[in-house]
Amino acid sequence: MQKTDVGVGAGLIGFSAWVYWYAGTYRAATIYFYGPNFFPQSLAFLMAVSAGILIYQGAKGRNLEPCETIHLRGFVRMLTAIGMCIAYLVLMQFVGFAISTCVFLYALMSFLGKKGVIAKVFPAVLTSLIVWAIFRYFLIIPLPTGEFSFTF
């Protein structure tokens, strides 16, 4: 945690310096003294000060021990799930909301270790149909229909 705090603090100082500099480019865009640069630069200053204190505390060893640590295999599983979500969003553009949602839910349940075809198909189909019906008939919010408009 000590090294992390020092590293994060250093990163935040760099980030604040960049925000301060970039916000300064807005100064010329307006006649107001308290223009669009004022608040971002104020925040950048406050962040830099806070990050400096964080580095100091980290260097002195005055930091709290973490309550939990990241489980590596679980982390990889999480990244894979995010990848599946991105694939779902791409697929939705082609086959529409309902079909892509059924596929996504079935795939994710399988990936997480759920056993039984019926136990996966039933909630996947039910969830996507219910949400589709709520959006289509109750809220009248358009959902992507994809390239095949006959797929809802």
Added chain:
Amino acid sequence: MEFDLLFKAFATVMLEPKNFFLIFAGVTSGIIVGALPGLTATMGCALLIPFTFGLPPVQGLLMLIGIFCGGIYGGSISAILIRTPGTPSAAATLLEGYPLSQKGQAGKAIGMATVASFVGGTTGALIMSFLSPQIARIGLEFGPPEFTALAFFGLGMIITISGRSLLKGIISGIFGLMLTIIGFDPLSGVPRFTFGSEDLLGGITFIPALIGLFGYAQVFRNIEKMQILPHVRSKVEKVLPKIAEVLGSLKTMIKSALIGAFIGSIPGTGCDVAAFIAYGECKRSSKNPQSFGTGVLEGVAAPEAANNAACGGAMIPMLTLGVPGDAVTAVLLGALTIHGMQPGPLLLRDHPEVVYPIFAGMIMAQAVLLVVGLSGARVFARLINIDRKVLTPVIFFLCVVGSYAMQFSFWDVGLSLIIGVIAYFMEYYDYPVSPILLALILGPMAEQNLRRSLIISRGDPSIFITRPISAAFIVLAIVVIISSYYRLKKTQARMAEMTQECDLPSKPE
């Protein structure tokens, strides 16, 4: 206040079955909409306005009020069960509600939230009915310095919700404020930090950010820990909280309701600000503030009472001044205009036959909310016993749908995912995400009014202390910040002592 008109309005609302049914339908659909992450009470009201065209004004407004009250309450259900607030106003509820559900007390948490919403909503509705003109007069005095001081007071609450590390809470809060500077500058219209992207011109949309911070982050943790954490089966015990528990929290509920009604009556603040301020005050004034965050019933009661009371508060400036108190009342204002009525000081005089049924309908909606909420709570609480391998993908999907539904934009979904990943890492390194949420809510208000105040005073900061209301908020904020800081330090010192005592070897006899 015309009591005979109010009693007549009550008779109209209660004795005409159609009016009663519309309130019931409004509250029930509001609860459902509010419980689904990403579908807010604002959206529910906005989308249902066309359905009210064919109804007389009173009936249309009664249904919309039902959706408003039900939606604000409904957000607490998903906040408690799946750590994803259905509406922004329930973000403070999850701080205690979710830990309670992890302990198997989801039903009790929902029951307390329901009772608190009823108490708060009724208090807010009564205040709206009896004090509308007086409260609106105070709100008229608010100028930019007062709004700035209010934002400062609200941001000071970051201290009370910072968790283990005060400094990291402040860093999270500043990070949240930095997110609010993306998009058009509110005063000059200059696009800031958009890097040429049209999607960023509107800034970081609040609902996708909320879903990212609390929805996606939790889903990612669930997926990561799925194989190693045992499945906790929620005990769906009695939903009705014990009388002693309700009476024990009654003082908190009423105090929070008064805070909520007052905050809600200030234009532009809304139920979410009221909820956080009430939660912060509850924690600060508690005898055991260190227990907050572990599942304290009062910590559920306070924000729920406040956010429902703020519904009544938000109606005050809308009805009496024609200025909406929050986004939902802006929609209701549109509904009144569509029905041929102009909200403002003359509304009460010219259309009492509409205004008094609104008062009565608001009070009735709380009773309906209590019955529907308590009777349906076990059904909602059972959701938590569903297999996590099924529930987690469904929640993941609802987060995608919720972040998409706001602006029908995949950009929002992507943004939400990125914020979720950031929040996931933040929690592991003790950076709390609640201050980010508070900063997202208060940041725009703080910036706009701070700059306006300094422009008005030509750079003289004494404008904030020479105006009495502003000075009062600043003094209050400083008192709260200092007392909370010392209390936090005292608690940390006590815990360090306890840890040392446990480590000392026992003396031989």
